[in-house]
Amino acid sequence: MSDFGQIKARLMEPGTPFFSVRGATSMAQVKARPEGPLPQAFVVSAEEMAGDNQRATGGVLQALERDIAVVIVVEHLGDADGADAVDPLEEIKEYVRAQLLGWQTTEMVDVITYVRGETMEAVDGCVWFAAIYSAPQYIEEAV
Numbered sequence: 001m002s003d004f005g006q007i008k009a010r011l012m013e014p015g016t017p018f019f020s021v022r023g024a025t026s027m028a029q030v031k032a033r034p035e036g037p038l039p040q041a042f043v044v045s046a047e048e049m050a051g052d053n054q055r056a057t058g059g060v061l062q063a064l065e066r067d068i069a070v071v072i073v074v075e076h077l078g079d080a081d082g083a084d085a086v087d088p089l090e091e092i093k094e095y096v097r098a099q100l101l102g103w104q105t106t107e108m109v110d111v112i113t114y115v116r117g118e119t120m121e122a123v124d125g126c127v128w129f130a131a132i133y134s135a136p137q138y139i140e141e142a143v
Helices: 003-011 024-028 089-100
Strands: 020-022 040-050 061-075 084-086 113-123 126-134 137-140
Touching: 003 020, 003 040, 003 061, 003 089, 020 024, 024 040, 061 089, 089 113, 089 126
Parallel strands: 020 040
Antiparallel strands: 040 061, 061 126, 061 137, 113 126
């Protein structure tokens, strides 16, 4: 199973707050609000940066610093004046951190660490938040 598949499975373990955890293709199909109950999450590649080739001869071996975004979509549960009645985002962020920090998939060379987070948008009663995690691994060309 790929890094993304393993991360999605970990976020959907028993006790998860998520209705679903999907990938980039599913996220691209969402206009403003995902179908189905919230919260939901999407696991996507945010950024990749490769290091220099570590081999002088024969094939390629590079460290790959890969940032993976867990895009969290929660419903804003406000009162009639728009004030927060319930703000589930902080609880959901803590759940994701607890599931991922210090853990690694079978393809990673080190554990997952937290990089940063940012609110992407608030639209149609939903708040979209991207939590970025570092997921280091190596890429290698078979010789």
